[in-house]
Amino acid sequence: MNRPYFSPRTFQFLSLLEKNNNRAWFNDHKSDYETCVRTPALELIDAMRPQIVQLSPSFTAVAKKTGGSLMRVYRDTRFSHDKTPYKTNIGIQFRHVAGKDVHAPGFYLHISPNDCFVGAGIWRPNSPALGKIREMISDNPNAWNNINNNKTFKRLFQLSGASLKTQPRGYAKDHPMIKDLRRKDFIAIHPIHRDDVLDGDLVKLITKRYRAASDLMDYLCNALELPY
Numbered sequence: 001m002n003r004p005y006f007s008p009r010t011f012q013f014l015s016l017l018e019k020n021n022n023r024a025w026f027n028d029h030k031s032d033y034e035t036c037v038r039t040p041a042l043e044l045i046d047a048m049r050p051q052i053v054q055l056s057p058s059f060t061a062v063a064k065k066t067g068g069s070l071m072r073v074y075r076d077t078r079f080s081h082d083k084t085p086y087k088t089n090i091g092i093q094f095r096h097v098a099g100k101d102v103h104a105p106g107f108y109l110h111i112s113p114n115d116c117f118v119g120a121g122i123w124r125p126n127s128p129a130l131g132k133i134r135e136m137i138s139d140n141p142n143a144w145n146n147i148n149n150n151k152t153f154k155r156l157f158q159l160s161g162a163s164l165k166t167q168p169r170g171y172a173k174d175h176p177m178i179k180d181l182r183r184k185d186f187i188a189i190h191p192i193h194r195d196d197v198l199d200g201d202l203v204k205l206i207t208k209r210y211r212a213a214s215d216l217m218d219y220l221c222n223a224l225e226l227p228y
Helices: 008-019 023-028 030-055 127-139 141-149 151-156 202-212 214-223
Strands: 090-095 106-111 116-122 158-160 186-192
Touching (some): 008 030, 023 030, 030 090, 030 202, 116 202, 116 214, 127 141, 127 214, 141 151, 141 214, 151 202, 186 202, 186 214, 202 214
Antiparallel strands (some): 090 106, 106 116, 116 186
């Protein structure tokens, strides 16, 4: 077995941060954040680089403290009623080379005391991108259904995210693909256990799950006219 990247102290730190989500506490425990969260996360990203490139050379694994695959611990509170300054989870996104932010197609890893999961797809795409994906689903429903009905994908993943309450503009409410056309997010989620995060084979597990979602990523990239 390989050496685990994360330890029980990782979850302990995140739990304590959830209870003490303020700048004074975080500054007093910055060294714990570095040791238990940021350093192992960057090491994991570095270990995932060859796996991501093998899945698709169009996606990146960048082990940088800022501006890379590790998402910022600082929350954007400008438009939120929740003014707590820090995220209480580890978020890692292996983004498409064409994407500049979290709204680009990507493979994702979420680690928190409350839930852990791997994900693949695109979260809250902008209007032009959303329009292209909907058009693709409307024009190529069989390919979309084949992905979602694939036995392995269906066993491992569930499509998640927000949806419109009514049909999107330009589509009939009785369109045969209306359930998927109403989606605002195209994210496939696979829950993993805390023990998986603490296991030395975490890289292998993540890679297998991303591979199972490869057809979804290919479809979304095709819709957005991006290479996969």
